[in-house]
Amino acid sequence: MQIVDVIDPDDERLDDFRDLNSVDRRPDLPVLPGGALGKGLVIAEGVLVVERMVASRFAPHAFLGVNRRLDELSTSLVPTADPGAVPFFRASAEVMAEVVGFHLNRGVLGVARRPAELTAEQAIDGATIVAVLEGVNDHENIGSIFRNAAGLGVDAVLFGSGCADPLYRRCVRVSMGHALLMPFAKLPQWPRELDLLGERGMTTVSLTPDPTVPLLPEAVDGVGKVAFLVGAEGPGLTAAAMRASHVRARIPMSRGTDSLNVATAAAIAFYELARR
Amino acid sequence: MQIVDVIDPDDERLDDFRDLNSVDRRPDLPVLPGGALGKGLVIAEGVLVVERMVASRFAPHAFLGVNRRLDELSTSLVPTADPGAVPFFRASAEVMAEVVGFHLNRGVLGVARRPAELTAEQAIDGATIVAVLEGVNDHENIGSIFRNAAGLGVDAVLFGSGCADPLYRRCVRVSMGHALLMPFAKLPQWPRELDLLGERGMTTVSLTPDPTVPLLPEAVDGVGKVAFLVGAEGPGLTAAAMRASHVRARIPMSRGTDSLNVATAAAIAFYELARR
CATH class of the missing domain: 3.40.1280.10 (SPOUT methyltransferase, trefoil knot domain)
Structure with a gap:
């Protein structure tokens, strides 16, 4: 992963983490037939669950978290300077709270697109x-x-x-x-x-x-x-x-x-x- | 039980049901040594739990509920005109919500004082x-x-x-x-x-x-x-x-x-x- 510092809660690169509790805009709403409704994303919260997401078929395309959680994750996810690596958006707890819509005490999120469903x-x-x-x-x-x-x-x-x-x-x-x-x-x-x-x-x-x-x-x-x-x-x-x-x-x-x-x-x- | 209609949410007879979600005034906070803090009451919610309270060693001293729940309870609790009977304060859902502090979808409450703890x-x-x-x-x-x-x-x-x-x-x-x-x-x-x-x-x-x-x-x-x-x-x-x-x-x-x-x-x- 590549560490990217963000200070602006309106940064569009954070849109997949926005309004997590919103009834109609939350990013984990499934895409309904016809393409309506949600973004169809999957959100993992906390170091343990984010690590499990990384190990799963739900490959995260971005992370958002505070520095302390980044340190905890760095033992399993290696930071790199490769610009093609999955970004870890590092932010303050206050910026995170503004993005997700509430204070998230687990301090780190991963987001993945839903792969094709298993039969x-x-x-x-x-x-x-x-x-x-x-x-x-x-x-x-x-x-x-x-x-x-x-x-x-x-x-x-x-x-x-x-x-x-x-x-x-x-x-x-x-x-x-x-x-x-x-x-x-x-x-x-x-x-x-x-x-x-x-x-x-x-x-x-x-x-x-x-x-x-x-x-x-x-x-x-x-x-x-x-x-x-x-x-x-x-x-x-x-x-x-x-x-x-x-x-x-x-x-x-x-x-x-x-x-x-x-x-x-x-x-x-x-x-x-x-x-x- | 004796049915008592109430229309005023500020009626003092409802004080034991007031502010159920309040951190410091909720009636089910225990009385601490020295008499401080709570009222030491026990609250039962919903027809099933209220009926179990009636069957328990936590004898309710009052009920608060909407008419529909009163009807459901009347199969197990017999209404009486005896003024010494336990009052069932019958109220609208709106009055109940004002008293307890939120809309209570179970529609009926019982309240009891805590008896001596068992050894x-x-x-x-x-x-x-x-x-x-x-x-x-x-x-x-x-x-x-x-x-x-x-x-x-x-x-x-x-x-x-x-x-x-x-x-x-x-x-x-x-x-x-x-x-x-x-x-x-x-x-x-x-x-x-x-x-x-x-x-x-x-x-x-x-x-x-x-x-x-x-x-x-x-x-x-x-x-x-x-x-x-x-x-x-x-x-x-x-x-x-x-x-x-x-x-x-x-x-x-x-x-x-x-x-x-x-x-x-x-x-x-x-x-x-x-x-x-």
Whole structure:
């Protein structure tokens, strides 16, 4: 990377970092069909997540940060005088705050263009454990699921209908950058495309609080490759998704309590495989 | 409860619900030694949590809500003309917003005075599974731990040093009201008071990402009554807390990943017992 000092918050070279919290101008809004709406960028925040972005298929084309974070990053990203190198725009915390629209205490950002989306086949190539989400429209939950999946041995994440954008800034942050590292893909033909998993020898397991279905340890006993389906808190998985999966499973819950948060339920399912 | 219509947001009878987000006037700030600081109240939000407050040892002395939520609550709380009954202050959403300081989309609140704190002996009386927290100073994490504990068969929660207030409004909300229903207590003599658990036949198990300690399933294999110790994300448990516990255990994690969120790690530990 090439260090470039900036002092003017209106510098156009910083436009990809501008108004990060804006509802309609934030740079991480996806480009919709027809080219409308967003810039389709991906934002990484903080030293750890920026380093993970660099290691990912989301190649950053610019950084913006304060000098202290530059020093921390310099152990993994080597500064160079090459004018063709990716620029690190070095600024004061005040200039950064003016650009992004708030005080960003992580002090450094990376920005990348979204590469072509992986196909489902590409995302699950070689995978033995997959997480499949339906109707999970909360960015924080999606980020937590990526984080839990990465920590507990899951190989890929697939998105059925009704899910929020996994490359939204908050999602990337909560995932600790694992949304960038872990292969993921959408299944637009939902839930029909679940067949893809069965064809690759995976058992598809729908998680449900339904007390009449087998307990999780029993449901996955002896199975090899597994895809866990989880639905949004409250409605859970649709009947169509459950019908399209091979087995249903429930986490043992105390009477008179609510279902678990979707990311917590997913973590428990991942752990059931990781523990053996 | 007795229905009392209010139209004036400055009505003094609503003072216990006032400025819920204020840093220094919010009613759920604890009363500190010497009587300073807060009112020491507990706030429940939403129909489900208010109903759980009614069922808990935190007896509400007033409610504030819109008519629609009153209707929902009336199935569990019977309106009466008795002037000695607990008042339900019925107001418009606009008056409510002026009182609490923001638009509260859950539409109903209950407020209770904090009763005497339970002793640790009282909280763990009859318990077979206990969660023990050290340095968990994030209200959302504490709320999630209560929710996960209630769902996964934990009987009580104990707080070591450095934890945030479990009766803070956000904590009660995230816990889905289980912070009010589940017995909890502080351990001011930390970590010495962990001895209390051993004396009652409990095995104290410290969760740590340390790769040299036994895996969780092995560590709790064959043990009966268990207390799980969890520390804050990042620093984890102190060495003193780990030394004071009987065994250490780790959740199997993938290489190159971070430790799990503390509430997720706790949920996995609770599940390891619930699954058997």
